[in-house]
Amino acid sequence: MKVVSLALHPVVVSRRYGTVIAQQGGKAKKSVAKSYFYFVEVKTDNGLTGWGEMSDIDFDKLPKNVADYADALAAFMKGRNPFDLQKLHHDISEHFDIADDSLARAAACALDMAMYDLIGKYAKRPVYDLLGGAVRKDVVISWVAYIREELDLLRDEIRERVKQGFRAFKLKVGVDIDLDEKRLALTREVAGRDAIIKVDANAGWSVKEAPRNIRRLHKYQLAGVETPVPREDPADIAAVRKQVDVPILEHVGNLEYALALIKAKAIDVMNISLSGAGGLFPARQIVALAQAARIGVLVGSTVELGPGTLAQLHFAATIPNLTLPSDLIGPGMYTDDVLVRPLQYQRGRLAIPRGIGLGENMDRQKMRELKF
Numbered sequence: 001m002k003v004v005s006l007a008l009h010p011v012v013v014s015r016r017y018g019t020v021i022a023q024q025g026g027k028a029k030k031s032v033a034k035s036y037f038y039f040v041e042v043k044t045d046n047g048l049t050g051w052g053e054m055s056d057i058d059f060d061k062l063p064k065n066v067a068d069y070a071d072a073l074a075a076f077m078k079g080r081n082p083f084d085l086q087k088l089h090h091d092i093s094e095h096f097d098i099a100d101d102s103l104a105r106a107a108a109c110a111l112d113m114a115m116y117d118l119i120g121k122y123a124k125r126p127v128y129d130l131l132g133g134a135v136r137k138d139v140v141i142s143w144v145a146y147i148r149e150e151l152d153l154l155r156d157e158i159r160e161r162v163k164q165g166f167r168a169f170k171l172k173v174g175v176d177i178d179l180d181e182k183r184l185a186l187t188r189e190v191a192g193r194d195a196i197i198k199v200d201a202n203a204g205w206s207v208k209e210a211p212r213n214i215r216r217l218h219k220y221q222l223a224g225v226e227t228p229v230p231r232e233d234p235a236d237i238a239a240v241r242k243q244v245d246v247p248i249l250e251h252v253g254n255l256e257y258a259l260a261l262i263k264a265k266a267i268d269v270m271n272i273s274l275s276g277a278g279g280l281f282p283a284r285q286i287v288a289l290a291q292a293a294r295i296g297v298l299v300g301s302t303v304e305l306g307p308g309t310l311a312q313l314h315f316a317a318t319i320p321n322l323t324l325p326s327d328l329i330g331p332g333m334y335t336d337d338v339l340v341r342p343l344q345y346q347r348g349r350l351a352i353p354r355g356i357g358l359g360e361n362m363d364r365q366k367m368r369e370l371k372f
Contacts, residue, residue, distance in 0.1 A: 001045065001082060002045045004044060005078070006074035007070065008038045008070040008073070009039040010036070010037070010066060013335060013337075015032065015035065015303075016332075016333055017146075017148075017153075018033045019032045020172070021200075022172065023204065027175065035056040035334070036372065038053075039307065040052040040054065040107075042111075048122060049118075050082065050115060050121065051113070052117070053307045054106040055106060056302045057106060073107065082114075082118040085116075092108045092111070109274050109275045109278050112282075113308075116358075126359055127280070127358055127359075128317040135318060136322070136352065138346075138349040138350060139313060139316045139328065142168035142326065143332070145158065145183075145187065149179065155190060159190055164347075164348070165347030166348035168197070168348065169187055169196070169197050169198075170327060171197065172200050175204060180217065184197070185220060188221070196223045198223045199224075200227060201229075203228075210225075213228075214228065214244045218246055223324060224246065224249045226249040226250065227249070228248065231250060231251065234261045247296075247324075249267065249324070251272075251273070253276040254278075255286060258270065262293045262295065270298075271298055275302040283315055284315070291320065296321050296322075296324060299319070303333060305331075306330075306339035306343055306360065307339065307362065310353055313352050314352070331343040337366070338367050
């Protein structure tokens with residue numbers, strides 16, 4: 001089985017509301033109203049088609065010439081055997097700067113995802129079987145509530161999700177601690193005392209501010225605090241962890257950073273996403289390291305559409321140390337999707353797909369309608 005062609009399908013989809021998060025220094029980032037995607041379609045000489053998703057690409061990082069970019073990816077992939085994942089990722093590391101280039105990392109993830117989809121279809125097995133087999137039938141999802149000053153809007157959002165069966169939430173914080181506390185108090189009130197609530201400061205706090213802010217917010221029974229301070233120096237994260245009684249969570253995209261966090265005793269849970277790691281193959285390596293270090297895992301998100309969420313679900317299915325609800329909210333946050341059968345939440349959970357490969361079919365008509 002060899003790759004004979006690759007095509008890119010550009011798609012833009014609106015979010016249900018403009019989303020705002022903090023950034024380093026405690027300022028709010030610009031609101032995001034819509035997301036840009038490339039769907040990678042890879043065909044082989046035996047008639048199979050595999051799909052990958054480049055998720056939520058920064059508009060400023062979009063290639064100036066899509067045709068040239070597609071040709072470059074096609075040239076890179078042509079003739080490859082989808083089973084040769086080790087060589088694929090070696091060559092990716094040689095040709096792409098996935099550590100510092102978000103577009104390259106998204107492309108690596110999409111190519112990896114398409115190869116797994118092809119292998120699954122060839123073997124007539126779901127992708128999770130290629131990763132060692134599933135240890136669960138579904139994944140608990142934490143609904144992510146972004147920063148909004150209007151408390152009534154947050155109240156309506158949490159009420160709606162509680163009615164739908166969600167029992168876990170993540171609040172974006174880090175810009176205004178007074179507002180953060182009001183939003184957290186409201187969420188606890190509406191969601192109930194048994195709800196799992198974590199917060200994500202997106203590096204908005206300083207090392208001095210973070211312990212004080214965490215202790216202030218912990219009166220609402222936090223299940224975890226994600227990225228409380230800038231993540232470049234694990235010693236800074238460790239300094240915060242030593243001063244609080246709340247689990248500290250951090251995004252981990254490669255083995256080197258995972259090992260640095262472990263050595264510094266900086267975290268309790270690794271947030272691992274396929275887009276952040278560059279695909280299923282490297283993400284599973286990070287999970288193995290977390291297991292060895294007795295550190296928990298949650299599946300993070302780049303706010304994927306349906307296909308990317310499918311890949312994340314196959315990944316989550318194989319993680320024994322999945323210790324906190326995962327953040328796969330894309331199917332609920334976007335106003336449209338490109339799957340023939342869009343994913344549906346059931347009591348705040350997403351079921352592990354059971355079909356071969358990624359498990360669902362792409363809607364080509366919908367991709368044409370959403371093309372940018």
